[in-house]
Amino acid sequence: MVKIAPSLLAANILELKSEIQIIEDAGAHWLHIDVMDGHFVPNITFGPDYVKAINNLSNLTLDVHLMIENPELYIPKFAENGADIITVHYESAIHLHRVVQMIKSYDIKAGVAINPATNVENLRYILNEVDMILIMSVNPGFGGQKFIKEAVEKIKHLKSMLPSEKDVEIQIDGGVNGENASELISAGATSLVAGSYIFKSIDKRKAIESLMN
Ligand SMILES: O=C(CO)[C@H](O)[C@H](O)COP(=O)(O)O
Ligand SMILES: [Fe+2]
Secondary structure (H helix, E strand, O other): OOEEEEEHHHOOHHHHHHHHHHHHHOOOOEEEEEEEEOOOOOOEOOOHHHHHHHHHHOOOEEEEEEEOOOHHHOHHHHHHOOOOEEEEEOOOOOOHHHHHHHHHOOOOEEEEEEOOOOOHHHHOOOOOOOOEEEEEOOOOOOOOOOOOOHHHHHHHHHHHHOOOOOOOEEEEEOOOOOOOHHHHHHHOOOEEEEOHHHHOOOOHHHHHHHHHO
């Protein structure tokens, strides 16, 4: 089953409680939380306290996407505050293997994300260690950008590289909508992140359903 992960980046920040309730009632599986530091990406968003507050509000899986430099400095706080999955960027973790082990030491799931221009082949020697690979289909930093179509090829390529004995989620993030969802799922995506498509829709339930179908 494909996991739908609405990105709270696109939610109305002043109505967060009801926004989360709506997508939870509509059958969303995970809550995707985009953490940006103003260094790795040119935008600043949420910190560990935000994750703690959302954790007190919702039972959904908290899927925390770290777009930050030196992720090892902040992983402990995000893990202690309720993250269920922490994803770090290949491009920001110098000692990626060590960082992945650090995430797993908190008994939560570890993901690795790659930017649009990064080759999936670079992930070959971390695949046995991770629970999820996140393929960015926009340049990280902002919601509402146009889907970069080469991501479809990258999903297929990654799928062919996955070890058969291990379940690794393939997540796609950026510009996902009701039109490209089925192609992404056919290519091998098992988790779809969608921000603008869900939260800017008049009918958020319908938007979530259209991604699942
Ligand atoms: O990681 C992200 C941006 O860096 C967001 O998760 C992503 O952009 C989702 O927003 P949208 O669906 O509006 O593209
Ligand atoms: Fe994200």
